[in-house]
Amino acid sequence: MSRPGGRRAIALAGAATLAVATALLTAPPASSAGTVTATCKKGSDWGTGFDGSCTITNGTGSSVGSWKLEADLPSGTSIGNVWNATKTVSGNHYTFSNAGWNGTIAAGASASFGFGGSGSGWFTGCTINGASCDGSGTPQDDTEAPSAPSGLKSTGKTATSVTLSWSASTDNVGVTGYDVYNGSTKATSVTGTGATIGGLSAKTAYTFTVKAKDAAGNTSPASAAVPVTTAEGGGDNPTAGNKIVGYFAEWGVYQRNYHVKNIETSGSAGKLTHINYAFGNVQGGKCTVGDSYADYEKAYTADQSVDGVADTWDQPLRGSFNQLRKLKKLHPNLKIIWSFGGWTWSGGFGQAAQNPAAFAESCYNLVEDPRWADVFDGIDIDWEYPNACGLSCDTSGPNALKNVLSALRSKFGSSNLVTAAITADASDGGKMDVTDYAGGAEYVDWYNPMTYDYFGAWDAQGPTAPHSPLTSYPGIPHAGFNTTDTISKLKAKGVPANKLLVGIGFYGRGWTGVTQSEPGGTATGAAPGTYEAGIEDYKVLKSKCPATGTFAGTAYAKCGSEWWSYDTPSTIQGKMGFAKDQGLGGAFFWELTGDTPGGELITAMRSGLG
Structure with a gap:
């Protein structure tokens, strides 16, 4: 699974030689309690220039919606580059206002901005929102009302x-x-x-x-x-579905030590309607096996097996496929779908699109192989960037996905499921605009738009942002990168609501080198993770870095210099409410290993959808 858009790079350059810290204000005096204060200081000073920063602290008991810091510089000293704020100048008087994304400062929190300057002078007469920066005195007489929203x-x-x-x-x-x-x-x-x-x-x-x-x-x-x-009814959309689809990653049986039995012992199997087994590969225009050892060769001991019965050396099917067969016996209504592609293997779909009928034939023959035909109930296509660029670039045209899905439906028939994971990029001219998703919807049972990984530490310096925002917000780093816009755009293009599932990530995205608690702060890189920098399972983060707030419908947390965003049971409940209100077919998640041993997140999904 992947983020919906391309990577951005932000470069901030600075020069420093002699580090001479010069404070405009030291710690605010006792009289500043209950006020908004600001402290500015030089980071480095090389005689003819300097760099510096200002930190605005909200000492009041409620949030501040915006801020404006003003100060004077002596003749011969000036401020040039500014980051995380906007600058206006009138003579020697400088005004720094919040950027679009860091104006709101929660009670007890701070926001910062930085700058580079020339000359040897420093600020005088500092005010923050019209009051003295050190919290003393009284605000200037302000009689001007804001403009109307x-x-x-x-x-x-x-x-x-x-x-x-x-x-x-x-x-x-x-x-x-x-x-x-x-x-x-x-x-x-x-x-x-x-x-x-x-x-x-x-x-x-x-x-x-x-x-x-x-x-x-x-x-x-x-x-x-x-x-x-307001709408009719008691708050629930009667057309909404209750599907819960969970991805099982075949590689989880290795380092993560997560097996099909864990789906049962966690209590998750009884809450799932479908499992997507990820991933089969796409090579040479055909569906192929992704990992034969994990899929059907690995031998399970009795204590590892779903039903407590060990595999034998000569049985025709072992591995996760056989364990899924056993799981289905315990849960006859549970459906298993074999997923092909994913971020790494989506590059193979371009060749498949050249001959959709041959591709569909190969997929059918593999999914319906007599050794495991009873295990699978259909096929899922995770072509994450048709006619667009992702890990590679595809130029197969706007109708390629539709043609592939049409061929799969024709081959698999109406008795098997055909689904697809698709982009969540709702930006103007983005991935959603270069492929006929509405045309393809005719042939699928449902789409899984990947409404997560909108933002992450591939933007190493930030701004920090929730990777799975439910809604947009002022200053969002990329317009159209949020769940509400994704679902709205797909519906506007003609995709039926009941063929859309909302996506949930069972993990967080994180940065390090962060000083600001709220979203929109700067960073120095990706936070450390158990398996990969910048990403960590929910089951780890809930204890390592507990959520400290919610923003745009998801949670965030700051612990030390690390900043993480992730969904919690509470925010998942909100997203399930959104799915019901929108009349969606249900929800899906990536992936099972990120949940707690007791299935905390999937329980929230099931209770939220009913």
Whole structure:
């Protein structure tokens, strides 16, 4: 499985020789308790230039929605490059405002920005959001109200709730939050540019507006009103499905020591509707075996076996295939699908697309091999970048995936399942726009859009971002990289909602060298992981780096210099609610080994879908 988009690279260059730390402010005095403060210092000073940074700390009891630091520099000293902030200059007066993604600072948290300068001087007269940077004194007299929020719209609704979003307001000092009104009644107050209003009645018309406010208590005019009528029913979409599809990685039997028996002992088998066995390979235009030893040769002892019976040296089928056969005997309604491709082996589909009928014939003959025909109930195609670039580049054309799926359906018939894992890249002109996914949907039982791995430490310097955001947010590093946009775009293209499953990652993505607790911080590289840098199983992270907050519908955590994002049982419940509200066919996840021994995450999925 893979991230939905290409890698970005951010390079920040700096020069330093003599390290002379010069503080604008030392520790804030006792009078700063309950205020927003800022501390700026030089990192290095080589006489004719320097680099430095400023850290804004929210000492209040509530979130701050934006920040603005102002200061003066003496003649002959200037600031050039700035990162993690925007800069405006009037004479010797400098104003630094938050970037789009780091304006909100939670209570007790901090945000930072850096810069490079020339000359030998330093800041004087520092203020943060109009008050002295050290927390002393009182804010300047601010009588200017923020601008009215614009672009208010409904981004989702159920029978009992409405989700709204809008564009940020501007202010001469800084917007601290927004009040959302249901008619003339204040429904909620938030610091971001989105809110969900609950406690509503089914099939009822409501009118919503939003007002911005600043630290001085000034309130903006109301936004334009948006009318919304809630859905019918009791909050659940009656067309929603309850499929739960889990990937079993064939290589898990090695270093991870995860076997089919673990699916049973964890209690997960009874909660799954389908297992995708990953992966078969695609070579020479044909489906081929990925790992024969793990698949059907490995001998299991009695204590390793699903039913407690050891394999014999002469039995016709061993390995994971035989264990899956035993698992199906315990759970007759459980379906097993053989997945082919994946990120590493998707490059083979280009040749397969040149002769779809021959490819489908080879796949059918392999999946229906008499040795294991009773094990599998269909085929899953994990072609992750048709007519686009991923690990390699494919130029097979916009109809290639549709043609392959059509040939597979024709060969496998209506009694077998045909499914496909597909891109989650909903950006303009991205992977979703270069392939006919709507045409292909005619031939599949469902699609698995990979709504995770949107962001990760392949962007080594950040910004830190949740790898599986449910919704977009101001300053998101790449527009269209979130679950809501992915599902909305596929539906808009004509893919039926009940043929879409929402994807969950049973792991986290992480960075190291991070100082900021909230998303949007800078980093120095990928955080260490058990098997690969930048990625770690949920079962490890829940103890190693417990979640400290939620953002855009998923969780994040900071422990030491490491920053991780991952889904928890609570955020999974929210995503299952989204799947039901959208009328989706259910959910799937990558992959079984990331869950706890007791199946904590899959339990949340099952309880969330019902």
